[in-house]
Amino acid sequence: MKHFEANFDGLVGPTHNYAGLSFGNVASLSNAALVSNPKAAAKQGLQKAKALADMGMVQGMLAPQERPDLYTLRRIGFSGSDANVLKQAAKEAPMLLNACCSASSMWTANAATVSPSADTRDGKLHFTPANLVDKLHRSIEPLTTGRILTATFSDPHYFHHHSHLPEHNSFGDEGAANHTRLCNEYGHAGVELFVYGQEATNPNTPKPQKYPARQTLEASMAVARLHQLEEDNCVFIQQNPDVIDQGVFHNDVIAVGNQNVLFYHEQAFLNTQHKIDEIKRKLDTELYFIEVPTAKVAINDAVKSYLFNTQIITLPSGEMAIIAPTDCQENPAVFAYLNELLTLNTPIKQVLYFDVKQSMQNGGGPACLRLRVAMNEMEVAAVNQHTLMNDALFSRLNLWVDKHYRDRLTTQDLADPQLIIESRTALDELTQIMKLGSVYQFQR
Numbered sequence: 001m002k003h004f005e006a007n008f009d010g011l012v013g014p015t016h017n018y019a020g021l022s023f024g025n026v027a028s029l030s031n032a033a034l035v036s037n038p039k040a041a042a043k044q045g046l047q048k049a050k051a052l053a054d055m056g057m058v059q060g061m062l063a064p065q066e067r068p069d070l071y072t073l074r075r076i077g078f079s080g081s082d083a084n085v086l087k088q089a090a091k092e093a094p095m096l097l098n099a100c101c102s103a104s105s106m107w108t109a110n111a112a113t114v115s116p117s118a119d120t121r122d123g124k125l126h127f128t129p130a131n132l133v134d135k136l137h138r139s140i141e142p143l144t145t146g147r148i149l150t151a152t153f154s155d156p157h158y159f160h161h162h163s164h165l166p167e168h169n170s171f172g173d174e175g176a177a178n179h180t181r182l183c184n185e186y187g188h189a190g191v192e193l194f195v196y197g198q199e200a201t202n203p204n205t206p207k208p209q210k211y212p213a214r215q216t217l218e219a220s221m222a223v224a225r226l227h228q229l230e231e232d233n234c235v236f237i238q239q240n241p242d243v244i245d246q247g248v249f250h251n252d253v254i255a256v257g258n259q260n261v262l263f264y265h266e267q268a269f270l271n272t273q274h275k276i277d278e279i280k281r282k283l284d285t286e287l288y289f290i291e292v293p294t295a296k297v298a299i300n301d302a303v304k305s306y307l308f309n310t311q312i313i314t315l316p317s318g319e320m321a322i323i324a325p326t327d328c329q330e331n332p333a334v335f336a337y338l339n340e341l342l343t344l345n346t347p348i349k350q351v352l353y354f355d356v357k358q359s360m361q362n363g364g365g366p367a368c369l370r371l372r373v374a375m376n377e378m379e380v381a382a383v384n385q386h387t388l389m390n391d392a393l394f395s396r397l398n399l400w401v402d403k404h405y406r407d408r409l410t411t412q413d414l415a416d417p418q419l420i421i422e423s424r425t426a427l428d429e430l431t432q433i434m435k436l437g438s439v440y441q442f443q444r
């Protein structure tokens, strides 16, 4: 049977904006109040997804969430007509309004943690939506995320969906952004690397001083238990708290893996050598550990360019390619490193650059925009086929974006009640295009 690693990219929602909501995420804070272009953002994402499909990769799309989230605004006491809820919130608590309008579900690396059937005891593919409790605007995603994932991976014979973890800091869970899987072939049992920022229930362990550690060891272990993984298939690694304090808010800003390759910065982890030894002990295959030294790429350059928020993909030819943001070309040290990497005799043979600047300006690179799902051909056949990228879906979604999206949005515009109508009209049509059923609250 054939095995693939599919990527499911987040379709950027109609309210994409820059609100400075993510403390600890340098781009989000420094680009706060910039004017966004939701139409361009959605199209940049679609271009990248289509390019991967054209390379012969299995590529899907995950629908965005309903924003403005009027239900949360009502839950915290704003009332009256929908227009009045927005107006009141804009006047009394603009940051809460912003939090309820973010298109942050576009970063599907944070949608869930996924364990392929080759790793799990019941032989099913497991999904746990991330609770994202560290950030208010993201903590309102998991319920709808679960519905969208279930509508996309709908066949219970193959797919096992869990609820998100308890909504408490002890279980801070950021999904696949803090999870990587190493393996020989995608269909063989692999080793799942769970990278956490702190151990919440043990105050004597290292943690960052300045910025939050969003992922806890407790959450990572809970997901491993839920997904029925064997201890021999898991490695728990602590992220270096010093780099979290320099803006590395998720592990996928400093490390990325694919099959037998782990590409990471020298300063990414604590106890690096010890953990590499554990991986080697648990995974009996030829492994490539590509460690990037600080002398070649400083943390600051890695954070600005998103060198590690790249996708490493295995092309149908068997060679690996890196999907990088154009920001990596623009950073001299990073560009030089990527060119050198191609001469290093690793499986990575090409680097392809994509303009995803609308997302980058909020701290989301190519890897943040996708959820990886390693699947066999029967599982691919069991996916909702209307979510899979091809020529028809690409042109349909581009037309849909042209019809419904604005090309300019400021945080002031978020109080405009017209945005509710635009957004709901667009999403209602999208659920028909992607045959998702009534995943949104306004449809229920």
Ligand SMILES: NCCC[C@H](NC(=O)CCC(=O)O)C(=O)O
Binding pocket: 017, 018, 019, 020, 021, 022, 025, 028, 029, 102, 104, 107, 109, 110, 135, 138, 177, 250, 362, 363, 364, 365, 368
């Ligand atoms: N994996 C990348 C996630 C980026 C995301 N940014 C944001 O939510 C920024 C939103 C804003 O500031 O408007 C985050 O930090 O979780």
